[in-house]
Amino acid sequence: MNAEIIAVGSELLLGQINNTNARFISSQLTELGIHIYHHTVVGDNPRRLLQAIEIAESRADIIIFSGGLGPTKDDLTKETIAQHLNVNLVQNDQAMASIQHFFDVRNRVMTDNNKKQALVLDGATVLTNRHGMAPGMFYETDKHFYMLLPGPPSELEPMFQFEAKPLLASIVSDGEQIVSQVLHFYGIGESALEVEVSDLLDLTNPTVAPLASDGEVMLRITAQAESEIRARELIEPIQQEILQRVGKHFYGINDDSLSSKLVEMLIDNKLTIAAAESLTAGRFMATLADIPGVGEALQGGVVVYNEEMKIKQLDISRELLEEYTVVSSQCAEAMALSAREKFDADIGVGLTGAAGPDAHDGSPAGTVWIGIAIKDTVHTYKLQLSAQRNTNRLLAVKACQNFIIQLLSEQGYSKLKNS
Numbered sequence: 001m002n003a004e005i006i007a008v009g010s011e012l013l014l015g016q017i018n019n020t021n022a023r024f025i026s027s028q029l030t031e032l033g034i035h036i037y038h039h040t041v042v043g044d045n046p047r048r049l050l051q052a053i054e055i056a057e058s059r060a061d062i063i064i065f066s067g068g069l070g071p072t073k074d075d076l077t078k079e080t081i082a083q084h085l086n087v088n089l090v091q092n093d094q095a096m097a098s099i100q101h102f103f104d105v106r107n108r109v110m111t112d113n114n115k116k117q118a119l120v121l122d123g124a125t126v127l128t129n130r131h132g133m134a135p136g137m138f139y140e141t142d143k144h145f146y147m148l149l150p151g152p153p154s155e156l157e158p159m160f161q162f163e164a165k166p167l168l169a170s171i172v173s174d175g176e177q178i179v180s181q182v183l184h185f186y187g188i189g190e191s192a193l194e195v196e197v198s199d200l201l202d203l204t205n206p207t208v209a210p211l212a213s214d215g216e217v218m219l220r221i222t223a224q225a226e227s228e229i230r231a232r233e234l235i236e237p238i239q240q241e242i243l244q245r246v247g248k249h250f251y252g253i254n255d256d257s258l259s260s261k262l263v264e265m266l267i268d269n270k271l272t273i274a275a276a277e278s279l280t281a282g283r284f285m286a287t288l289a290d291i292p293g294v295g296e297a298l299q300g301g302v303v304v305y306n307e308e309m310k311i312k313q314l315d316i317s318r319e320l321l322e323e324y325t326v327v328s329s330q331c332a333e334a335m336a337l338s339a340r341e342k343f344d345a346d347i348g349v350g351l352t353g354a355a356g357p358d359a360h361d362g363s364p365a366g367t368v369w370i371g372i373a374i375k376d377t378v379h380t381y382k383l384q385l386s387a388q389r390n391t392n393r394l395l396a397v398k399a400c401q402n403f404i405i406q407l408l409s410e411q412g413y414s415k416l417k418n419s
Helices: 020-031 046-057 077-085 093-104 112-118 153-172 190-196 198-202 228-249 258-268 283-289 307-314 318-324 329-342 389-410
Strands: 002-008 035-042 062-066 089-091 119-121 125-127 136-140 145-149 177-186 207-213 216-225 250-253 273-277 298-303 347-353 367-374 377-384
Touching: 002 020, 002 046, 020 035, 020 062, 020 153, 020 177, 020 216, 035 046, 046 062, 046 077, 062 153, 077 089, 077 119, 077 136, 077 145, 089 093, 093 112, 112 119, 119 136, 125 153, 136 153, 145 153, 177 228, 190 198, 190 207, 190 216, 190 228, 198 207, 198 228, 216 228, 228 250, 250 258, 258 283, 258 389, 273 283, 273 307, 273 329, 283 298, 283 389, 298 307, 298 329, 307 318, 307 329, 318 329, 329 347, 329 367, 329 377, 347 389, 367 389, 377 389
Parallel strands: 002 035, 002 062, 062 145, 273 298, 273 347
Antiparallel strands: 089 119, 125 136, 136 145, 177 216, 177 250, 207 216, 347 367, 367 377
């Protein structure tokens, strides 16, 4: 089966927000073996939405809508679909009670227009919204399936995972199970990885597909079988073959990230870490803080964005900075050592450089120096990045996390799980 995603909202066309919903839904549909050939974005206009629906019906079995289910006048998705399908809108009592509860617990008066959110297509399967007010819907005709989801990602994503995805799986599986495993790699480009596994990309069951992200790449292995156990048995030899070829770049599976793997490694080995950050301005510590349980490992850190703060907060000598500049291996090393000492950590990290778009202290934009102090040694690494400013900062954080993981492995600390 194939699907088309129609995102509704003039704010998408105006570039005021990104259409992250389409990316999320596409990744989920791919796991189910549903092909996505078209993404459509249409403004809050009933006539143009009707045109988009008619076009989608000519080329897709499943049409998934995001947005336009709210209480305002420009939220017209379900009204337009109801008109197109000649179906009435009826109040869903459970949704109405949930909406009323939302206002009651906040001691707010519910305005009449919010009642509109409890209206659903007559005969539709209602998808519960546990993180907002507007419920989703799943409606079937002789020729098509229609799925209506709220626009906010915080509402759409859990609704899709727990309500919509099982419905779609029951339609497309014919009683079979579809299982996917995503392998994460760092330190190898997408094209280089594809060359290494090119013959595996032609497999039909399981299938292997490359996925790219900022600074890293993934391979998704998907198998279909009569049971989940059998599907995983199909995946296992392909996964092992991939790891035999490019295992040195592998760091995790599925929802793993460099941050989560580093935190896991620190906690498992009872190690603590601290950071002094310049160009990344706290981003290294923030990504670690996203991981539950990091309090066992993250001691603290400091953002020292200019030269004076490096001197005052880290006790780095002015002479060192005058001789080598702040964009240097010497500065990164001094920052790492000071962070380790001042926060009484096992590992100290220093990140400095020129994020861009301009050069800094004679170093071109994208120059990054990373210092990592472990035990009695300090290691420094230079990156020369060429992306935009904030992407350079993100890539610097990921590279630093990867360097620490590799150093810990080389120094005999416990291996990563799943590797």
